[in-house]
Amino acid sequence: MKSDIILAGVGGQGILSIATILGEAALSDGLHLKQAEVHGMSQRGGDVQSNLRLSSLPIASDLIPLGGADLIVSLEPMESLRYFPWLSPTGWIVTNTVPFVNIPDYPEESAIMAELKAQGNVVAFDMEALAKEVATQRASNMVLLGACSLFIEGIREEDIEKGIRNVFSRKGEAMVESNLKALRAGRERAKEYAKQIKGDGE
């Protein structure tokens, strides 16, 4: 098994907490793992990404080669477009659709969605709305985690849930439960999209 994942977003949005939970889960499932992060200047509201590589075999490179990623996971729609050249021909994109506009020349949303849809295997929805519906808006990165976990074989759902418990337990049981709800809702919603797309293809 191998899963090469590009996590994308805007500095401060919280992609690293997704990476941390996936990393802990992969570790308890006995997988090899490498995760390259971005620290420093670009964390101040710039574009940020993390390369997360999981495999049952040892991993050589910290970086994912072009055309090699199985999954792009993004907290922001324009940021999900930035990494197309890394995505394999059979790869999936899982992204939130709520724009984070902090630049004056941010593209038209319709242009973003058109490019995104043209890629085929795409799960894109308003994750903030779903998070708000089942928990709180701040849990939208857990919705994304749940949605993308559907496309990562080799990591068990319960290990991701255990990871969430570890990260949020010091903030109280209510916080843990709220994040777990968001996670499960994200996963269920992604299942519906994936079924549609796979159904279309057959």
Added chain:
Amino acid sequence: MKTKKLLLGDEALALGAINSGLSGAYAYPGTPSTEIMEFIQADPTARRRGVHSHWSSNEKTAMEEALGMSYCGKRATVSMKHVGMNVAADAFVNSAMTGANGGLLVIAADDPSMHSSQNEQDSRFYAEFALTPVLEPSDQQEAYDMARYGFELSERFAIPVMVRLVTRLSHSRAVVEVDDEPSAENQLGYPANPRQWVLMPAISKERYKRLLADYDDFEKASEESPFNFYNDGPDRSLGIVASGLGWNYLKEAFPEGVPYPVVKISQYPAPRKMLARLFEECDEILIVEEGQPLLERRLRGLLDSGKRIYGKLSGEIEPTGELTPDSVKGALLGIKGDDCKIARPEIREASKVTMPRPPALCQGCGHRDVYAALNGVLEEYESPKVFGDIGCYTLGFLRPFNAIDTVVDMGASITMAKGAADAGQHPAVAIIGDSTFTHSGMTGLLDAVNENSPMTVIISDNLTTGMTGGQDSQGTGKLEQICLGIGVDPAHCRTIDSLPKNVEEMKRLFREEIEYPGLSVIISRRECIQTARRHASAKAAQK
């Protein structure tokens, strides 16, 4: 016994140092090296043992403090980003002359691709120049293991050892096997040859001869190093030299094993015997190294008249930026074509609508108010010049502020403004953060005081070292005293809070001091919004 841990390259090296009996860590924050010190500050063993882990004022003071600890026989690290080596250079180069007593690791974290830096300088050149060994880990496990190995090497040869990291290893996590039981610290003990630590010409002349002789022994150690090896392959039409992370990208290109002979180098001076064998057995040579082409230049020689060599100088590998799995595959495909049996991946077209998203000052950041006020005043002048410095406020160069004209190195704002004022420039404004001021601004300020240079220094004090994530700033609470102590005229040493409601007041103050035909310092203060939030939530958690 060993335990598995998920660690950044920086953290693996830090934990390796703690577990091999570290007594003192010294550092100034700088991406990508910061997490080394942060890990030591938080580590339970280091805390229990009272391992020194307070931030230093700059890389030179850190280097000298570490050397002092080594003099007393204890194991020490000093860590910094690559450009910090420039600041520490005087101490570093001369530490090769004194030698080390307790194991001393000089950790330089290079930033090829300039993710968060102003250049791509390669620290290996410093070590070659100073005549010290270098360890260059290729993965997180090597980073961990090299701490103990490095201390032992340092003590065996009584020489500081450089550990060269690069961003991609410093900031990448992997599973590392670590020792369960940390080794004991060294006892206090003095150098066998105390004279060697007094670098007066008569002693230095003697010592330099000895150091040159020792350098041959460092090379022998490289030949026997567990981190350097000859990885034989059946196809001798090409031989490859791969250093540090280059080795990983090579393995990535050939998951079934590299078909060409490889010399993998992670310890310098370069193991010449291994390289000689590669040159003898292979028709052509490819050199894969992270950073500037140090090995490539040495192997080509001045005349480049020997065997055909491919690398950064001949263009098969992009000479700027960090290595990637793709640049290494590309070089192999370029040289060997499909004979190398590397699959050419199908690559999707890049997005056409995506725009760059540069970093920006946070909403609620005091630097924003400083720039708003400063721009408001300077538009009244025909040709104002603002000399900037290194930190979050460097982002003032970007829109919407477009407020600074130069950024060069730590502290250069004050001294360049002085040079400009000497040339007749008015207004000549320096803008510098609190941590950068105590790092390298204070000495320049003394020059300006001594000549009462007609210039205005704004210290934008956010009570922290912001860009690297909010480490303690050495001047917090002392800036006024420092400026007055250096001799700034109390009438022209002003303080104000950087707040949106104060912008008019700030403008008035800036205007007054720019109009004053001598040196002024304005300390404009507001806590960093990031650390303020952290302090607020820590306080809330306590309740």
